[in-house]
Amino acid sequence: MPSLSFVVEEGGTGMPTPFEAQLREAGVYEYGEVSPGDIEFTQEVRELCKANKCGLYGKTWACPPAVGTVEECRLRCLCYKTMLVFSGKYDIARPFDYKAMHSGMVDFRRVARNVGAAARDHWSDFLLLANEGCDTCEVCTYPDSPCRFPEKFHAALEGYGIYxxxxxxxxxxxxxxxxxxxxFFGALLHN
Ligand code: SF4
Known part of the structure; x- marks a missing residue:
């Protein structure tokens, strides 16, 4: 069961109140908590990644295969006690308004980076994931050299095998x- 959701239950979350304010400033719409041990990691989702509809499979450090196997992703998540799941909501003009959907996706990556920047004020070690991959650099360094901006990096939730x-x-x-x-959805794993 979720232990918090700021839209319906403000305060009393056990999280630092300044961080909750920072989430709102970051552009987060809703958030809630999940125990990493309760999350389902599946090869099935990884196979959807391999179909490469987003065009990012094998293109960045944020997507498979660079993030490792689904089992490696699961074990990485289990190093943390809590996953804060957060969302961003965007209006579109009509069904299949691809332009607005794309701009929402781009904006949500900015929101995810803001959440990561805010998290640095509270935790020295955390893991940030978000819908689809990292678009920080015009051309990713993958696979030739290390990530240019590890502090801005966030891997794809789907790439971790998560529905x-x-x-x-x-x-x-x-x-x-x-x-x-x-x-769109993102997740911040922390202790
Ligand atoms: S920050 Fe740049 S180099 Fe690192 S994963 Fe993102 S796009 Fe690639």
């Missing part, structure tokens, strides 16, 4: 926020 709609439900977040909206 995002299931994760949202576990955290008590709305996966679908209405017909003319699109919602």
């Amino acid at each position: 995002v709609f299931k994760l949202a439900r576990q955290a008590g977040l709305r996966y679908d926020n209405g017909d003319l909206t699109i919602t």
